[in-house]
Amino acid sequence: MQLGIFAKTFEGTSPGVVLPQVKTAGYSVAQYNMACSGLASMPDEISDATIADIKAATQSSGIELNALSATYNMIHPDVTTRENGHRRLAVIAKAAQALGISLITLCTGTRDATDQWKHHPDNTSGAAWRDVLQSMQTAITIADTYNVNLGIEPELANVINSAAKARKLIDELKSSRLKIIFDPANLFETETVIEQRRIVSSALELLSSDIAMAHAKDRTTSGEFVAAGTGVLDYPHFLSELKNSGFNGPIITHGLSAAEAPMVCEFLIRELDNLAAD
Numbered sequence: 001m002q003l004g005i006f007a008k009t010f011e012g013t014s015p016g017v018v019l020p021q022v023k024t025a026g027y028s029v030a031q032y033n034m035a036c037s038g039l040a041s042m043p044d045e046i047s048d049a050t051i052a053d054i055k056a057a058t059q060s061s062g063i064e065l066n067a068l069s070a071t072y073n074m075i076h077p078d079v080t081t082r083e084n085g086h087r088r089l090a091v092i093a094k095a096a097q098a099l100g101i102s103l104i105t106l107c108t109g110t111r112d113a114t115d116q117w118k119h120h121p122d123n124t125s126g127a128a129w130r131d132v133l134q135s136m137q138t139a140i141t142i143a144d145t146y147n148v149n150l151g152i153e154p155e156l157a158n159v160i161n162s163a164a165k166a167r168k169l170i171d172e173l174k175s176s177r178l179k180i181i182f183d184p185a186n187l188f189e190t191e192t193v194i195e196q197r198r199i200v201s202s203a204l205e206l207l208s209s210d211i212a213m214a215h216a217k218d219r220t221t222s223g224e225f226v227a228a229g230t231g232v233l234d235y236p237h238f239l240s241e242l243k244n245s246g247f248n249g250p251i252i253t254h255g256l257s258a259a260e261a262p263m264v265c266e267f268l269i270r271e272l273d274n275l276a277a278d
Contacts, residue, residue: 001214001247003268004029004066006254009261013038015057021258022063026265031067031105031213031252034092042072042088046095054099066250067151067213068096071107073116074135075128075159082131086138093146103212105151105181106139108132108160108169119157132159136173143177151212153181154203156189163187163203170210180207182247183215184238185231185255189223197237208245216268217255227256229267239275 007030010021018036035041037050058065070092072085089104096104111120111128122128136150143150154166170178184200191199204211218231229235253264 001243001272002029002064002066002250003027003265003272004031004250004252005256005261005265006031006033006069006252007036007065008033008069009254009256010036010258012036015054016060019057019061019063023061025258025261026269027063027261029064029066029250029252031069031254032065032101033069034095041069042085043091044088046091051095051098058099065099065101067103067105067252068092068099068101070104071116072109073107074109074139075111075123075131076109076116077111077113082135086135086142089139090142090145093142093148096148097146101148103149103151103179104143105153105213108152108155108158109135110158117155117157123157123159123161128159132169133172136169136178140173140175140177149177149179149212151179151181153183153186153215155183155186163206167206178210179212180210181213181215182207182211182242183217185217185219185225185233186215189219190221193232193234196232197234200234200238201241204241204245208247211245211247211249213249214242214247214251216251216253216264225255227260228253228264229271230260235267235271236274239271240278243275 005027007018010018012018022030076082107116111122112118160166187199188196216228218226218228218233220231
């Protein structure tokens, strides 16, 4: 498995500044965000010069970009806002194709109008489900056009708030473009170790055939997100189950500071080494 990090963890508005920091912290791959090129995360346009800068920085730094962020609220209550998101998704998809990045990461969304990561009670409504199906169909059409895949991530605050919902979405849409980003810390808030193990194992059983990437962060005992290895998530169990599911792709850490990045890299390397030794 490759170890990577959100490029946006590090300060800088050019890939030539950001990607060397990824390397220095110990990682070999990164999930890129257009903010690292001084643009909006979902820009209206991306110039050929920007693409050239990113390519040059990946070559000089030796960092592989294996995903490009394209998160917008796919079930925003305002239809025009959703449509703007779809339009910008096409911009990101075109850039991903030019950069040779095969995976775009999405946010399935929430009915909250101001924060795409905030829970809303209407997320479980039939209308929200119909809207996410429609938005995903639009996204799949864009992905087909640019020959890229779409990563969706079960998150408690979003319309796809469980492994079961993610499985249902993939099964209903029947598109090979849809992949899973598996982040165990997004599947629970405050659970006993035994219960979190059950949740993680069950989710992997449902989703293992479609996982393209794993994310690595952690939870405190009160449910707040923290850097991987500093919370209550049972990492030996998670990584063992992930390996046993057949996954051998990138593990991308986020939810940490730049200062924590080397420590988290060392932690993940140690856990993977322990797993290999078992």
